[in-house]
Amino acid sequence: MGRLSWRLAEVAEVKPETDRVVTLALDVPDWDGHLPGQHLDVRLTAEDGYQAERSYSIASAPGASHVELAIERLDDGEVSPYLAGELRKGDQLELRGPIGGYFVWEPDQGGPLLLVAGGSGVAPLMAMVRQRAAAGSDVPARLLYSARTLEDVIFRGELERLDAADDSLTITYALTRAQPAGWPGYGRRIDAAMLEEVSWPPGERPLAYVCGPTRLVEAVAGDLVALGHDPSRVRTERFGPTGVP
């Protein structure tokens, strides 16, 4: 296995997703593809030679025209304000990857598939949802996505289109801070009762992927095990540089 070498990508597009999140669409020369759920490393270099590295999940499907990252701006961060605020179309960015071989899902792994996202933790799960659609997979899939408000839901338009177009995909939102009038979905944090309603019974052995802030991931993974799900079928990943919600 050769070294994952640093390469120069070019920003093809910066797409605002929410007030705090942008999608960076990157042209990566000779990108060898990736598996849904994998991440890559980004390295920034200042004029004085100072460097900062961070890892970001890939949100695009393997066959997409660009490698896409969803970047949430953390105000006290060093890298995310640059990526989400400074980078423009045509800028270059050093990266290497793809990385990670466990928090990945491909359609031939089957299901049923339970995806649980908190905030920008939806990014690697989006790669799975997109790949499932691109492959025409009919593996039953449910996405439970916790966000503060409807306006904080990343990829909302695309998720609604995918949900409407596919009977075997169900998307449920839990809006924790504020809900629109007449909101039919959940208006609280994800809890065990919600997971029991949204998920399949443990006997159907769903394959679960949980990504978000540490507190959410710890709670959801613990609840799934307490509900009777096999711990070896529950895969977790924390997003963000610190894992602090």
Added chain:
Amino acid sequence: MGGFVSRGFKRRRRGGAEQATRLPPGQYAESGFPVLTAGPTPRIDLADWRFKVEGLVARPREWTWEEIHALPASTFEGDIHCVTKWSKLGTSFSGVSVDTLLEAVEPLPEASHVIAFSYGGYTTNLPLDDVRGGKAWVVWDHEGAPLPAEHGGPARLLVPHLYFWKSAKWVAGLRLLDHDSPGFWESLGYHNHGDPWREERYWGD
């Protein structure tokens, strides 16, 4: 890729000269203690907890929670480094030195590697020389308090000179081998050895 500059990027984090010399390449100082785990956090009852050392040893044995606490205490004070880029400087963990455990089991001369195995099924591999000579511990206290479950409690392995995935959470034992055998992350793209000062993050690094 020498010479590349990220247009408009400036350093925002300010650490002293000491911090600069303590951070391995590509790492940044993190004041919190992030949690990274591949699956649910196992909950282990202390009454059922055992730590085993087995494999190529003259006297394999296991310790209960009370028995391992009766061994001479040992504290590590220093820095830890996670492959996901954060380092935690100036932290401390207490438990027992792996040297003490190895002394009790007497490794056979042909033993060259260890597999650390955990409650929940996690494994990680290390050369035997990376866990002896004052380099590794089994720890149950972090900065003076019991190690929380999400950080590997009741007890985790601590091998602070390597990336932190080698410091197996919820550790249940060590198996001594006469050959190397990749563990969980080592089979999934991460470096077999994991020295942060050589930036051994991924396969091929």
